[in-house]
Amino acid sequence: xxxxxxxxxxxxxxxxxxxxxxxxxxxxxxxxxxxxxxxxxxxxxxxxxxxxxxxxxxxxxxxxxxxxxxxxxxxxxxxxxxxxxxxxxxxxxxxxxxxxxxxxxxxxxx
Amino acid sequence: xxxxxxxxxxxxxxxxxxxxxxxxxxxxxxxxxxxxxxxxxxxxxxxxxxxxxxxxxxxxxxxxxxxxxxxxxxxxxxxxxxxxxxxxxxxxxxxxxxxxxxxxxxxxxx
Numbered sequence: 593x594x595x596x597x598x599x600x601x602x603x604x605x606x607x608x609x610x611x612x613x614x615x616x617x618x619x620x621x622x623x624x625x626x627x628x629x630x631x632x633x634x635x636x637x638x639x640x641x642x643x644x645x646x647x648x649x650x651x652x653x654x655x656x657x658x659x660x661x662x663x664x665x666x667x668x669x670x671x672x673x674x675x676x677x678x679x680x681x682x683x684x685x686x687x688x689x690x691x692x693x694x695x696x697x698x699x700x701x702x
Numbered sequence: 703x704x705x706x707x708x709x710x711x712x713x714x715x716x717x718x719x720x721x722x723x724x725x726x727x728x729x730x731x732x733x734x735x736x737x738x739x740x741x742x743x744x745x746x747x748x749x750x751x752x753x754x755x756x757x758x759x760x761x762x763x764x765x766x767x768x769x770x771x772x773x774x775x776x777x778x779x780x781x782x783x784x785x786x787x788x789x790x791x792x793x794x795x796x797x798x799x800x801x802x803x804x805x806x807x808x809x810x811x812x
Contacts, residue, residue: 595731597725597730597731597732597733598731599733600721600731600732600733601725601731601732601733602733603733604714604717604718604721604733605718607714607717607718608714608715608717608718611711611714612711615711620707621705621707621710621711621772622707622710622711623707623709623710623711623712623713623714624714662731672782
């Protein structure tokens with residue numbers, strides 16, 4: 593969860609699935625970007641914050657969230673379609689992302 | 703090819719598949735961004751520039767390239783895996799993207 597390259601790849605993954613979900617919700621294509629603070633909050637709510645050292649910045653937590661999301665997809669623990677579907681079913685981004693991380697937490701088995 | 707929302711969604715798609723391809727090539731995960739000038743050049747080399755009005759900016763051509771790439775994926779003319787594979791097999795980004803647009807041109811049937 594602290595691999596910078598993986599976080600950077602994860603950033604492109606999260607932006608893509610989030611944009612797909614928002615496009616589906618609004619009924620028209622759009623590109624969107626998830627704020628780091630939202631990612632960090634969702635990771636915390638999913639109980640995954642505790643897997644990191646206590647003194648890390650919000651930015652580092654957001655990086656860990658991005659790394660974890662794309663790791664779960666690369667390792668086939670989740671599909672792109674189910675990630676989009678979860679994000680799409682929740683009005684608040686933080687709720688959708690929390691559910692996504694709960695699913696990943698369950699599948700990856702920490 | 704002139705839908706701004708679709709171009710914006712396409713931007714997240716292109717960055718994701720390009721980052722996956724560069725990760726595969728380098729053997730380690732990384733995030734990357736494709737420059738608009740490269741996208742515009744690839745669209746031109748694939749013979750798709752002619753489908754646009756003659757007096758448009760390079761930025762508008764890059765937008766069209768992004769819109770077209772994600773449109774082809776959304777409509778299932780191409781899979782994410784084959785897009786990544788094409789980009790991955792070419793050392794020069796512009797060559798990989800040109801081949802991608804040639805494939806899309808063939809499949810979408812302009």
